[in-house]
Amino acid sequence: MRVSILGAGAMGAALTVPYSEKNDVILWGTEYDTAILEKITKGEEHPRIGVKVAAREILYPDELEKALDSDIILIGVSTEGVMGVFRKIEKYVDSQILITIAKGFIEKDEVLTIPEAIWDEREDLRGKIVAVTGPSIAREVAMRLPTHVTYSCTSHETLDVIKNSLETHFYRIETSTDIIGCEVGSALKNVYSIAISWIRGIESRKHVTMNNLKGIIVSMALREISRIVVAKGGKWESVYGFTGIGDLIATFRGGRNGMFGELLGKGYDVKSALRELEEKGVGVIEGYVNASRAYRLAEELDREKKLKLEDLKLLNGINDVLYHDENAEEVIDALF
């Protein structure tokens, strides 16, 4: 197969490694990726993952069209960039399989997952859109360390093609037709990671360990995530598999959402936490951007009587801390 990866960030670049085992892989970079593309072209390691990429061909921003007659096209940019890239390429897309890897929500008239936002513009592509979720730290994928993720799609036929062409010994693929459950669970994981990380901040400020509290908050987070997933039409099994728990465990100690949550737990307000991370050169905090969308999704589902927003105590707490200046530790105390 010919596989094109659009976006030369950490995950797009990392996936060239497993994808190249059985396929001819092209890596195209956006205008934000040019410095990275130059290094890669010289044969250097990818600066964000410290590993060499494995693409047969590297394409620069103005060479996008050359990437579009592949059998499989992966949109490897962040949630904010996905629909922009999709609109650039959609007139070239008919029979190709399109993969999305961003973990977030899109706001149109209502809050949508990325596949739903694409279906909304191109219903004919429904069975061709594939989402990747589950625990996959980019650097570990590129280092060929054991990884097992979920590829979801409404079409079994598409999933067969994906599994046959992209699975390797170290990069295992589980397939699921619950693309809504996987995508909602995955986007919410980033949001709830913020609250879980508050505890690390509280611990470091108080010089105590609070493992019991971590156990509680993770359990609460998974319960609330599965309620929202089910209300949105997904399956709870997706949350309690690789996508929800697995990914939460993989990113438990860190990640950008975790760094942000930890600062809030230490007592920073949202602005100072974001400023500190910006000064450190930390990029977009996906969980922060998506928290307000998650809250609006829950409001929509409440209006449709599919869940009660007031039951989602942790999501309400996250909303209070991120958008109403409340203190993380006080919010945690109020949960008891």
Add this chain to the structure above:
Amino acid sequence: MRVSILGAGAMGAALTVPYSEKNDVILWGTEYDTAILEKITKGEEHPRIGVKVAAREILYPDELEKALDSDIILIGVSTEGVMGVFRKIEKYVDSQILITIAKGFIEKDEVLTIPEAIWDEREDLRGKIVAVTGPSIAREVAMRLPTHVTYSCTSHETLDVIKNSLETHFYRIETSTDIIGCEVGSALKNVYSIAISWIRGIESRKHVTMNNLKGIIVSMALREISRIVVAKGGKWESVYGFTGIGDLIATFRGGRNGMFGELLGKGYDVKSALRELEEKGVGVIEGYVNASRAYRLAEELDREKKLKLEDLKLLNGINDVLYHDENAEEVIDALF
């Protein structure tokens, strides 16, 4: 209420703190606890949790009878000691509520949870036996840090008494009638913790991080635990709540089972790992003792056609490493 705690180990002693908020608490120590009892009687901190206990009265090994006319009696010894203590006290027990906190299996003709083993001898006590499961690191409980656990019992009436008398602001109690699911899930959590901790050992030997693999193994562990729980007549919800996930998260980084698993992941064989821990003064490894029982329980459930033992790949792997000299890293590789 009058509450007696039998066993002055870490958890028994820690529970004097929340229990004393509304009750008159007696702490009785076994012959293994005499050194601890002497310190406590002098007003010193409990040596294993570093916090003072809160009991109104401390009783020595030969004063057991004085502890037995309480409304609630907690058996706070390890799995190996539970039935011994129960048989010592059972002739004094009729209307009292009995709480068990050990997380393990008992082998009679078949593999039983602790409540089942007690019911087997005293069917009349069925609705009086209560199990405690969920994330509760003893030191954190004694320090009044937020903790939320599950008390399970077949009787709603007993659970009401428990919740009303033992819950405090910092020690929250969720109740469940799924005592089998809670007990099986909780005992299996210790067993599977060993395999999860192999990864830390492999990481430290190879000098890499393998967070994706941790995500996979935790997901697999929870799936297998819930299969066994359901086959044994419990509910999967108990595994995916405080008892399973919550407790797994709380003990994720350490605990004795984790230390043992980590050594196996580093390449130690079972004997040398156990010897090293013994030299360090680490006590009973509950997960090791219970792994063979968990395997036999799965064999029983397979014979009864309630699950397929061969589907429990991780449990088979744990059994191979602990009892058939197989190497943890090779077992992990074979899962892929």
